[in-house]
Amino acid sequence: ELKVEQNPLFLSMQEGKNYTIYCNYSTTSDRLYWYRQDPGKSLESLFVLLSNGAVKQEGRLMASLDTKARLSTLHITAAVHDLSATYFCAVAAYGGATNKLIFGTGTLLAVQP
Amino acid sequence: GAGVSQSPRYKVAKRGQDVALRCDPISGHVSLFWYQQALGQGPEFLTYFQNEAQLDKSGLPSDRFFAERPEGSVSTLKIQRTQQEDSAVYLCASSFYTGAQGDTQYFGPGTRLTVL
Numbered sequence: 001e002l003k004v005e006q007n008p009l010f011l012s013m014q015e016g017k018n019y020t021i022y023c024n025y026s027t028t029s030d031r032l033y034w035y036r037q038d039p040g041k042s043l044e045s046l047f048v049l050l051s052n053g054a055v056k057q058e059g060r061l062m063a064s065l066d067t068k069a070r071l072s073t074l075h076i077t078a079a080v081h082d083l084s085a086t087y088f089c090a091v092a093a094y095g096g097a098t099n100k101l102i103f104g105t106g107t108l109l110a111v112q113p
Numbered sequence: 114g115a116g117v118s119q120s121p122r123y124k125v126a127k128r129g130q131d132v133a134l135r136c137d138p139i140s141g142h143v144s145l146f147w148y149q150q151a152l153g154q155g156p157e158f159l160t161y162f163q164n165e166a167q168l169d170k171s172g173l174p175s176d177r178f179f180a181e182r183p184e185g186s187v188s189t190l191k192i193q194r195t196q197q198e199d200s201a202v203y204l205c206a207s208s209f210y211t212g213a214q215g216d217t218q219y220f221g222p223g224t225r226l227t228v229l
Contacts, residue, residue: 004155033217042204043156043220088155099208100146100169101218103155 002027002093006104013079014112021107023072023089031092032072033101034063036085043088047074079111115139117221119205125227126195134190134224138207145188146218147180148204156204162188195228202226 003026013019023032031050035043047056049065049072056063060083062075072089086108090101118137126132138145144163148156149172159178161169164185173180177196182188192199202225206218 035220042222045217045219048217090155093158099144099216099218100158100161100172101148101156103157106153106155 002029002091002102004089004091004102004104006087006089006107008107009105010108010110012110012112013076015080016078018078019076021074021076021087021089021109023074023104025070025072025091025102028067028070029091029093030067032065033090033092034072034074035088035090037088037106038085046087076109079109081111081113084109084111117205117207117219119203119221119224121224122222123225123227125229127229128196129194131191131193132195132226134192134203134226136188136190136205136207136221138186138188138205139209139219140186142207142209142219143185144208144210144216144218145182146206146208147188147190148206149174150202150204150223152201159190159203192226195226197228200226200228 005024034046037043047063052067054065060077065072086106088103088106090103093102120135147159150156158172160180162182177193179191202223204223205221208216208218210216
């Protein structure tokens with residue numbers, strides 16, 4: 001059974017600082033997604049990572065994937081308050097005809113001024 | 114173009130009532146998913162449709178949960194005889210391809226169900 005773990009679960013950081021969120025998963029998958037969720041809102045797609053060594057960057061966020069280690073990271077550079085949200089990683093689960101996503105528990109990011 | 118829409122956005126039900134939650138996927142999207150998100154948790158898969166065919170319902174928690182997509186577009190998730198543990202946000206997502214790499218699932222705003 002595919003399991004996805006994120007850490008930390010909660011991250012309080014100051015504006016201007018850097019930090020990394022980690023996502024570990026338990027079985028083979030070659031598709032990993034990062035989503036952002038604001039309070040009371042739905043999930044917004046940030047990145048899709050498809051292959052070992054994939055790296056994608058958008059603004060102050062950079063995501064990478066190591067399929068051998070079954071690890072993805074979401075790196076935040078020089079955080080700003082607008083990045084405050086909950087971040088989820090999700091891994092595509094193989095099996096049958098479905099392409100369901102298995103989500104981590106999320107990381108609540110609070111950027112303090 | 115419009116994204117995934119869901120209605121109602123909020124639903125309060127008395128225990129034992131039946132509810133129906135609607136999802137309008139992005140036009141032309143073949144795949145449709147339902148997820149359940151409990152407070153403070155990540156979404157959990159409920160069921161998957163490819164066009165009108167329900168190909169995976171392994172995540173439905175009980176036989177009180179039923180989903181359909183009769184014409185391959187709009188989908189309805191029905192919960193019969195609601196229980197308090199059914200209280201959650203129900204998210205619908207759609208994607209264009211079936212199984213293609215990099216196929217992003219686009220999520221709707223969700224329906225927050227509260228069972229009293």
